[in-house]
Amino acid sequence: xxxxxxxxxxxxxxxxxxxxxxxxxxxxxxxxxxxxxxxxxxxxxxxxxxxxxxxxxxxxxxxxxxxxxxxxxxxxxxxxxxxxxxxxxxxxxxxxxxxxxxxxxxxxxxxxxxxxxxxxxxxxxxxxxxxxxxxxxxxxxxxxxxxxxxxxxxxxxxxxxxxxxxxxxxxxxxxxxxxxxxxxxxxxxxxxxxxxxxxxxxxxxxxxxxxxxxxxxxxxxxxxxxxxxxxxxxxxxxxxxxxxxxxxxxxxxxxxxxxxxxxxxxxxxxxxxxxxxxxxxxxxxxxxxxxxxxxxxxxxxxxxxxxxxxxxxxxxxxxxxxxxxxxxxxxxxxxxxxxxxxxxxxxxxxxxxxxxxxxxxxxxxxxxxxxxxxxxxxxxxxxxxxxxxxxxxxxxxxxxxxxxx
Amino acid sequence: xxxxxxxxxxxxxxxxxxxxxxxxxxxxxxxxxxxxxxxxxxxxxxxxxxxxxxxxxxxxxxxxxxxxxxxxxxxxxxxxxxxxxxxxxxxxxxxxxxxxxxxxxxxxxxxxxxxxxxxxxxxxxxxxxxxxxxxxxxxxxxxxxxxxxxxxxxxxxxxxxxxxxxxxxxxxxxxxxxxxxxxxxxxxxxxxxxxxxxxxxxxxxxxxxxxxxxxxxxxxxxxxxxxxxxxxxxxxxxxxxxxxxxxxxxxxxxxxxxxxxxxxxxxxxxxxxxxxxxxxxxxxxxxxxxxxxxxxxxxxxxxxxxxxxxxxxxxxxxxxxxxxxxxxxxxxxxxxxxxxxxxxxxxxxxxxxxxxxxxxxxxxxxxxxxxxxxxxxxxxxxxxxxxxxxxxxxxxxxxxxxxxx
Numbered sequence: 001x002x003x004x005x006x007x008x009x010x011x012x013x014x015x016x017x018x019x020x021x022x023x024x025x026x027x028x029x030x031x032x033x034x035x036x037x038x039x040x041x042x043x044x045x046x047x048x049x050x051x052x053x054x055x056x057x058x059x060x061x062x063x064x065x066x067x068x069x070x071x072x073x074x075x076x077x078x079x080x081x082x083x084x085x086x087x088x089x090x091x092x093x094x095x096x097x098x099x100x101x102x103x104x105x106x107x108x109x110x111x112x113x114x115x116x117x118x119x120x121x122x123x124x125x126x127x128x129x130x131x132x133x134x135x136x137x138x139x140x141x142x143x144x145x146x147x148x149x150x151x152x153x154x155x156x157x158x159x160x161x162x163x164x165x166x167x168x169x170x171x172x173x174x175x176x177x178x179x180x181x182x183x184x185x186x187x188x189x190x191x192x193x194x195x196x197x198x199x200x201x202x203x204x205x206x207x208x209x210x211x212x213x214x215x216x217x218x219x220x221x222x223x224x225x226x227x228x229x230x231x232x233x234x235x236x237x238x239x240x241x242x243x244x245x246x247x248x249x250x251x252x253x254x255x256x257x258x259x260x261x262x263x264x265x266x267x268x269x270x271x272x273x274x275x276x277x278x279x280x281x282x283x284x285x286x287x288x289x290x291x292x293x294x295x296x297x298x299x300x301x302x303x304x305x306x307x308x309x310x311x312x313x314x315x316x317x318x319x320x321x322x323x324x325x326x327x328x329x330x331x332x333x334x335x336x337x338x339x340x341x342x343x344x345x346x347x348x349x350x351x352x353x354x355x356x357x358x359x360x361x362x363x364x365x366x367x368x369x370x371x372x373x374x375x376x377x378x379x380x381x382x383x384x385x386x387x388x389x390x391x392x393x394x395x396x397x398x399x400x401x402x403x404x405x
Numbered sequence: 406x407x408x409x410x411x412x413x414x415x416x417x418x419x420x421x422x423x424x425x426x427x428x429x430x431x432x433x434x435x436x437x438x439x440x441x442x443x444x445x446x447x448x449x450x451x452x453x454x455x456x457x458x459x460x461x462x463x464x465x466x467x468x469x470x471x472x473x474x475x476x477x478x479x480x481x482x483x484x485x486x487x488x489x490x491x492x493x494x495x496x497x498x499x500x501x502x503x504x505x506x507x508x509x510x511x512x513x514x515x516x517x518x519x520x521x522x523x524x525x526x527x528x529x530x531x532x533x534x535x536x537x538x539x540x541x542x543x544x545x546x547x548x549x550x551x552x553x554x555x556x557x558x559x560x561x562x563x564x565x566x567x568x569x570x571x572x573x574x575x576x577x578x579x580x581x582x583x584x585x586x587x588x589x590x591x592x593x594x595x596x597x598x599x600x601x602x603x604x605x606x607x608x609x610x611x612x613x614x615x616x617x618x619x620x621x622x623x624x625x626x627x628x629x630x631x632x633x634x635x636x637x638x639x640x641x642x643x644x645x646x647x648x649x650x651x652x653x654x655x656x657x658x659x660x661x662x663x664x665x666x667x668x669x670x671x672x673x674x675x676x677x678x679x680x681x682x683x684x685x686x687x688x689x690x691x692x693x694x695x696x697x698x699x700x701x702x703x704x705x706x707x708x709x710x711x712x713x714x715x716x717x718x719x720x721x722x723x724x725x726x727x728x729x730x731x732x733x734x735x736x737x738x739x740x741x742x743x744x745x746x747x748x749x750x751x752x753x754x755x756x757x758x759x760x761x762x763x764x765x766x767x768x769x770x771x772x773x774x775x776x777x778x779x780x781x782x783x784x785x786x787x788x789x790x791x792x793x794x795x796x797x798x799x800x801x802x803x804x805x806x807x808x809x810x
Contacts, residue, residue: 012577041582072576079581164708164803171477171806172417172705176484177446182701203801205808292700296587300577303569303709306802386802396608397711397791398569401576 001034002105004321005051005098008140009042009111009118010079012072013154014302015313016140019110020075021068022317023138024058032325037102040405042078043109043118047094051102054404066402068310069392071302074404082118085125092125099133106134106324108317112141112152116332116356123330123352134324137332137352138316142299144193147358148350149334153316154299156309156385159197161301162186163386165294166201166208166238174207174236180288181227181237181281185254185274187298189244190214192362194298197382198240199374207238214244215362216371218253223277224284226372231287241273253277303399307388312345319347343384406439407510409726410456410503413545414447414516414523415484417477418559419707420718421545424515425480426473427722428543429463437730442507445810447483448514448523452499456507459809471807473715474797476707479809487523490530497530504538511539511729513722517546517557521737521761528735528757539729542737542757543721547704549598552763553755554739558721559704561714561790564602566706567591568791570699571606571613571645579612579641585693586632586642586686590659590679592703594649595619597767599703602787603645604779612643619649620767621776623658628682629689631777636692646678658682708804712793717750724752748789 004027008016020038027033035055039045052075058064067074085092099107109119119137126133139146144155166184173182186195192213199211209230212218230237245253254273274291281289312335319333331349338344366378393400409432413421425443432438440460444450457480463469472479490497504512514524524542531538544551549560571589578587591600597618604616614635617623635642650658659678679696686694717740724738736754743749771783798805 012580041580044582070576071573073580076582077580160802163801165702165706167803167806168476168705168707169701171475171707172701175417175446175478175482177449177481200801200803204803204806290701292702293698294702295697296574296577296695297570297697297699297702300573301570302573302576383801388802389799394794396568396605396788397565397793398572398605398609401572401609 001032003034003037003103005037005039005046005102005104005107006075007039007042007045007109008073008075008077009109009115010077010141011299012077013140013142013299014069014071014157014305015154015309016072016110017070017074018068018310018313019138019140019153019317021064022314023108023321024054024064026318026321030325034103037104038075038404041076042080043082043095044078044080045076046098047091049098049101051098052405057404063402066393066400068314069302069305069390069399070401071300074402076405081114082121084121095122096129096131104133106136106321108136108138108320108324110138110140112139112146113357113359116352119332120330120352120356126329134327134329136320136324136329138320139332139334139355140313142194143188143191145191145359146355147360148332148354150337150345151335151385153309153313155193156306158194158298159200159382160306160386161298161304162194162197162294163200164304166198166240167204169292170201170205170207170238173238177235178288179231179235181239181285182290182292183239183241183274183277184292184294185241185243185272186294188214188242190359192242195240195242196362196374196378199379200382200386203379208240209234209237210372211240211374212242212245212372213362213367214242214246215364216367217248218245220280224280227281227285241277243273245273302401303392305390305392306386307390308385310390315347319349323349340380340384406437408439408442408508410442410444410451410507410509410512411480412444412447412450412514413478413480413482414514414520415482415546416704417482418545418547418704419474419476419562419710420559420714421477421515422475422479423473423715423718424543424545424558424722426469427719428513428726429459429469431723431726435730439508442509443480443809446481447485448487448500449483449485450481451503452496454503454506456503457810462809468807471798471805473719474707474710474795474804475806476705479807481810486519487526489526500527501534501536509538511541511726513541513543513725513729515543515545517544517548517551518762518764521757524737525735525757525761531734539732539734541725541729541734543725544737544739544760545718547599548593548596550596550764551760552765553737553759555742555750556740556790558714558718560598561711563599563703564605564787565711565791566703566709567599567602567699568605569709571603571643572609574697575606575610575612575643578643582640583693584636584640586636586644586690587695587697588644588646588679588682589697589699590646590648590677591699593619593647595764597647600645600647601767601779601783604784605787605791608784613645614639614642615644615777616779617646617650617777618767618772619647619651620769621772622653623650625685629685632686632690646682648678650678707806708797710795710797711791712795713790715795720752724754728754745785745789
């Protein structure tokens with residue numbers, strides 16, 4: 001009886017462990033599968049034969065439940081991009097040696113764009129050497145920039161953290177009756193999906209008032225005009241800005257000449273988009289202004305997960321292994337949306353080549369004409385993704401998270 | 406029948422509206438009280454006669470429940486420090502004119518140190534002019550720096566946000582197997598209570614590894630030694646640092662000469678303690694390092710409140726009005742701790758002079774000898790304050806917050 005090997009890669013999210021849980025649930029309910037093994041730190045763990053057995057820990061149903069909502073990658077992660085077999089034959093040989101040593105029949109790699117590139121390369125290599133191991137991808141990225149699927153797991157929970165945080169920041173900043181601008185930087189280097197999700201907060205309170213995304217060229221003058229107009233309507237103005245907003249020449253606002261600050265030791269470093277715009281508002285408008293960076297909190301807030309997101313992430317793991325058990329290789333499990341309201345989805349797979357090394361941008365028509373907010377279509381798309389509370393267990397007033405390694 | 410007037414002042418917290426809810430509950434169950442009125446933007450609203458009636462909205466029991474967990478100040482806030490009657494007779498006359506116009510029998514001011522100074526001045530002034538209005542204070546501050554009470558409302562929920570966030574940041578940063586230091590800045594300009602609460606996360610995971618508080622003089626050399634030692638034990642090191650850490654000469658780490666960065670437009674601005682230390686680690690150790698600022702999120706996270714904190718905050722409102730109804734003036738309602746385990750408290754009042762313009766520091770013996778972590782006594786003190794989940798209502802996947810003004 002062969003074993004399943006799982007690895008996790010790329011930036012953490014709160015849903016990546018749910019996919020591992022789904023793979024485990026499919027495995028223990030199949031009479032064809034032996035143990036579920038995990039490679040530590042992504043593909044590097046496969047290369048280095050750094051393998052653990054997770055079946056024993058997860059045989060406790062309570063541990064599966066906790067694993068589902070535990071943020072980040074319980075098997076560790078890496079940023080290793082696999083080169084071609086021609087340039088790096090050693091790594092490929094090491095990977096397939098590890099597969100053989102641990103009697104692996106199926107390998108599932110959970111990750112984003114880069115990881116899907118790894119799945120593609122390993123699938124091609126397996127075919128070349130005549131290996132019959134099934135290699136499948138399971139998607140995850142809070143950025144929601146993967147093609148071939150309605151949305152990617154991890155995005156909904158991050159969107160929920162972001163929209164909730166914007167609604168709370170609005171409660172906080174609106175209390176004083178003096179003009180004040182608050183600029184909140186949200187992750188998303190090339191796409192604005194996460195930043196756009198702040199718009200859900202506006203359903204309750206009307207804030208944020210302005211949203212700037214990488215999909216539309218940023219212009220300092222228009223930005224100041226927008227802020228001045230909003231300040232005429234409200235003394236407190238809340239703004240969402242993507243870390244990846246860029247000028248029409250393609251340079252990032254947060255990395256432009258004017259954002260280069262000199263640190264304590266005389267070194268130049270990048271201040272980020274929100275801090276650059278904070279300085280701009282201070283100079284051009286002169287009112288109270290504050291930059292806030294949601295930083296890592298937006299991708300690891302396990303206490304505030306979307307139940308829809310975690311359920312979907314788990315079922316993507318089930319679907320990936322289920323397909324692999326049929327002997328299929330080189331595919332990625334995906335979520336397809338059937339309808340917005342009621343929200344209905346199903347699960348399928350697509351060839352990994354449809355996903356690897358591609359990026360899904362926000363459609364221009366989901367952003368308003370002025371490029372400073374999103375449209376109703378975007379709200380319709382986002383709304384179901386943040387729904388549902390997951391019953392997170394707590395101790396000492398904090399969520400109970402588990403460790404596998 | 407006389408009315409109650411309530412105002413809220415100072416920095417927002419998630420518990421300040423719970424105290425307003427408590428005042429309202431005591432008022433509607435008393436046959437002596439007419440309406441509950443609110444002054445908008447603190448004492449400024451009283452001076453300017455900017456008064457609303459909140460009784461009608463809060464007659465809906467569901468609205469009281471939502472008010473309890475709605476973050477920030479539903480009546481708005483201000484940073485206005487009342488001068489003496491000698492220097493500013495106009496404001497005192499305006500305040501007592503407002504009291505008379507709205508038939509106010511009792512005035513409750515919810516706030517921190519500065520607001521208690523306002524309560525003190527108004528009580529003295531009322532006595533001088535022979536007014537029989539009762540003026541009482543209800544405490545709030547996430548900083549937990551108020552004397553005369555075991556802890557202040559709002560602190561427990563902020564502590565819960567901080568400890569939960571540290572436990573989640575640890576899940577996030579530990580996944581890579583390369584040395585990385587993460588420095589998280591927590592509020593607390595003069596006292597380290599909030600930063601110390603990060604220690605609760607260490608009960609589950611051992612992180613944060615180092616905690617630096619304003620109560621102990623900061624030393625760059627010792628800090629780098631501490632970080633190097635922790636890096637020998639763990640590739641990822643998580644550090645909590647208070648915004649108010651200072652060197653032995655009294656200068657703030659975040660405002661010292663070496664933290665002055667030059668912004669995009671050539672202006673010097675302060676980078677904060679964590680960013681200063683980020684630059685220091687980069688220079689002295691050279692590993693991957695990241696600064697994170699918990700910013701306003703730590704004081705407005707209504708979705709993650711401590712039920713103990715909100716219950717206590719509400720009862721402090723009840724206690725303040727209850728005492729005022731007896732004709733008492735110039736006192737502040739306080740929480741007394743009877744025991745740690747089981748956690749038991751009661752409510753009382755103390756003269757406002759015992760609280761106004763004073764600051765409660767962390768006892769030195771609750772910090773370890775090296776000054777880089779807290780002791781078991783601190784953990785025992787903190788643990789019950791973050792306990793209990795409050796049933797926050799949600800819609801669109803976000804908590805439902807209310808507006809009064």
